[in-house]
Amino acid sequence: MAAATQLPAFLVLNADQSIASRYDPKELSDEELVERAHAELFHITRAYAELMQRYQRTLFNVCARYLGNERDADDVCQEVMLKVLYGLRNFEGKSKFKTWLYSITYNECITQYRKERRKRRLMDALSLDPLEEASEEKAPKLEERGGLDRWLVHVNSIDREILVLRFVAELEFQEIADIMHMGLSATKMRYKRALDRLREKFSGLAEP
The missing domain is CATH 1.10.1740.10 (RNA polymerase sigma factor, region 2, helix turn helix motif)
Structure with a gap:
């Protein structure tokens, strides 16, 4: 990288x-x-x-x-x-x-x-x-990378944004909600559902 x-x-x-x-x-x-x-x-x-x-x-x-x-x-x-x-x-x-x-x-x-x-x-x-x-020298696509990138291709764009801000930027849920102009409960719900979908495809996914 x-x-x-x-x-x-x-x-x-x-x-x-x-x-x-x-x-x-x-x-x-x-x-x-x-x-x-x-x-x-x-x-x-x-x-x-x-x-x-x-x-x-x-x-x-x-x-x-x-x-x-x-x-x-x-x-x-x-x-x-x-x-x-x-x-x-x-x-x-x-x-x-x-x-x-x-x-x-x-x-x-x-x-x-x-x-x-x-x-x-x-x-x-x-x-x-x-x-x-x-x-x-074109950079590799997400599908060609490992780790978090391997998971992100399996969720929609909004859920991807939430996961990136949570896992990579390490923001609190309220901060993510403020950035994305969403309610706190809606942000947490989308986050949980995205993780649930990913757990169906991958094992060992831990929350930050």
Whole structure:
């Protein structure tokens, strides 16, 4: 698997050169980093860079498992990072930072998924094989991977989103419900039913 998405070079550079900020970002909580970022952006990106570095691997894994290939996942991760960069100063802290982050990620994944689905429909209408235009380095499909990816192909898109946010992002049910604009009980019910369906196909599936 490809390495998790890296921060854009100019952001890392700004973060490293922020000598005016006399604090260690690794010692701060997400909430404290958000406060720092409010004061720093856009002149300094130190707090923002630390937030992204904390979540970039999980962010990439969420996107890769939802979208099914690493190329699209990397593109979506870059878009999410930019949306966080430009939206962070307006984040009011009404939810946890990670809930807000994965809400943006969820919406971007849906946008990319729909875009790819429209593209495939167009290719089908033109009788073209979408695999023909893929490079030799095309990332593997979900069906070719093991672990969680092997399970996800057996559930519908909504249940897949819930499972990814629960298993990969490790979010609480209330956070998942908020992100997906669903009720808490409905979220838990869909989660349980999805696991029940998967248990019919695979054994040894444990809840996080």
